[in-house]
Amino acid sequence: MDRNRSRWPLTLALCGGYFLVLLDVTVVNVALPQVGSDLGTGSSGEAWVVDAYSVPLAALLLASGAIGDRLGHRRVVLLGFAGFGAASVLCALAPAIGVLIAARAVQGVGAALMLPGTLALLVEGAPDESSRARLVGMWAAIGGAALPAGPVIGGVLVHVAGWRAVFWLGVPVIVLALVPVARLPRPHGDVRRDGSVDWAGAGLLVVGLACLVTAIVQGADPVWPTVLLALIAACLAVAFVVVEGRTTHPLVRVPEQARGALVAACLVAGTMNLCVLGGLFLLTQLFQVVHGLDPLTAGLATLPAMLPLPLLGTLSGRLGSRIGVWRTSALGLLVSAAGFAGIAYCVDGAGYVTLLFFLALWGSGLGVLTPAIVSAALAATPDSPGTASGASNTSRQTGGALGVAIFAAVAGSPADSGFIPHSIGLFLGGAVVFVLAGLLCFVSARTPARAGSALVSSR
Template sequence: MGKSSWSLTLALCGGYFLVLLDVTVVNVALPSIGAGLHASSSGLAWVVDAYTVPLAALLLATGAVGDRLGHRLVVLSGFIGFFVASVMCAVAWAVPVLVAGRALQGVSAALMLPGTLALLTLSAPSDRARARVVGLWAAVGGCALPAGPFIGGLLVQSAGWRAVFWLNVPVIVLALPPVLRSRSDRPAADGRVDWLGAGALVVALGALVTGIIERQPLIFLVAVAGAVALGVVERRADRPLLAVPSSARRPLAAACAVAGVMNFCVLGSLFLLTQLFQDVHRLSPLQAGLLLLPGMLPLPLLGAPSGRLVHRIGAWHTSALGLVVAAAGFAGIAISAGRPVYPVLLVGLAVWGAGLGILTPAIVTAAMRTVPDTPGIASGASNTARQTGGALGVAVFGAIAGSAAGTAFARHASWLLGFGALAFAVAAAFSAAYAREQLPAQHRSPA
């Protein structure tokens, strides 16, 4: 691989790293943002969800936009938008400005995420090189989530919460030239984008999250209307956002449901834990980030062992195992986080992270196997389910726990972490049952 190819690979992997990093890096900064901008608990929830809602709602559409206009143009637009949004967040003088910047970041991230992988595969000169760069892309993504709390804590403690957003600026400046020089794109002249479906999905998800965070029941009617409109539009569309064969709908829905539950509990818990550690237990941002490391490090480390386990016992059995382990970790965190009992908390976080490290590759594999001939559809559905679950988890956990300054916050946080353990246990039972249901079909087919 030549120097220009490596520079493009590093640039695209850097963009992917920023997209995933910004899902978690802001969590450790939330108490400092709340103090600096006088943000309420709902305002802090919006700082997180203003990013994840557009990212979740637009992922399916932006992949089609890249196919139609060319992924290079779409990725460049995402990079430039992310640059502008990061500067906007870094200089924000009020919560609405910060939330608007985060929303633009989310839109830009949705433009970047599908296109980075597409450009990498198109630029690879051979199948061997393609496998190598895709492996590098996946490894970079695996490092982003565990890096978020630590990098966030380090930056907040040393330079303040605004440094979390300034971090993105030099990375994008370095990444832009190789993407500008790239000539490996092949846009499809006959591609079409289901804009009506994408708009309905944005309205439905945005209204649902707004109704939860702001506790406005009437807004749920808008969410219902958006969901109904989405169903009508998708049934009539020539090229719907998610064109899934009828035989694959049920298994893909099952995999997406488990993936959504996973992110619902995980991101909702991270939202509470970072505030609990700093606002209630008075840890510094760096101490809070370091405390979360045992829960984040197993994610990239267990990817390969989980893959081997999937090969031996199947994706659904592996998912059930990961869910059981993570549920035990959730229980340990719930018991010890409110007091806190640090030895039990650290063990709980490590077990929790190990379960997630086993679960994440397995449930993604389960989704990808439902439509092997069109992996982009399965990947888009799985990513959308995970980001949607994460956005709803932050909204629900934040609304129930209330303000970190409240006397009941620690108790409510412990209850919600216990709910996470229960939800993972139920999902484990569902996965095990689904695995048993699939066994007869697997025995009938040599594949």
């Protein structure tokens, strides 16, 4: 009992760090209109406030896990905490949009260093499998609560103290979390030093993704920088595939027979975050700029869409054990597609009660989909759960970064006359994409399942 009690500060610190990593994906959304007004930037600048964080987070997740294995997760998590905290202070004090975007990028690097190590350190000291499962469940539940909490916490902070308070939020959490992590004993012989980190692959992934997002945000005016950046991103993607195929320590090592299932799971996971985070970005603009809601009310207005995510995990697990993870994923996608279509119908003036129903429908589908598609990725490579988890998380964060960029670029400024019709088209497009992803899941369900039901039921 004494030993368990002594681990509680460390457990709270690591779960708190994971919560902050995911919270910062969405907490800034309701602050964006104030940021744009205060720092004099438009929708593209606001999109970069989100994507400057998401791009390095997505691109460095796989490499940071390998770095932790080689150098020790304690050291890497401490570095991530310190970098995230320092960048949060710089974000809060940023005098110009360029400084804020640069600080957000540093935040994203710190977040990528933190995320894999928080789980690794959490389970290292677990005395048995039961304790390990309980700790993993707690870690996942706290992280799952970050997405619905983000718009609400951001709305309260912006309403009470302005947009800079959103970034001050993480500073005391990081300071308190550093203490129990720093008190962990330094590892000696248990740190693996027989491998190497694929720095070339990690660098190509970061630069290529940054070029792709910049090309999307840049738009077609003028057209030549967009084309150049897109060509560079394509070349870097080819180079990444070549480097990964030749290195002895690739960022992702997947058995050939598992590649199809893992690629399908990652494609669906990335598509999910692309449409969800892009949709949240648009909803923030619609609620605050178009309909004139204050930040707190706007944050609360998104709650029906986000609240089902941490609440429907058990239902998703039961469905997965009965009908399989792929069919459960397909069901979630189709329910969310109906929600997307309903939101499109409500954008141009329907009452909030109607919108609330479709937001809840959208979120309920996501609550069923999210655990199922993660379990589908894990089932693809049951002998390498770390690889599957890293690939799935990278796909989701990459999809989120691209989603914000695409939705912001296509919708344009909320002040433009085309914003409403473009938003309707984007939500309808999200519905179509989700239906197509559902069909992909049905096709994948026809291949022999290896461990999907067991994985889902254990979540």
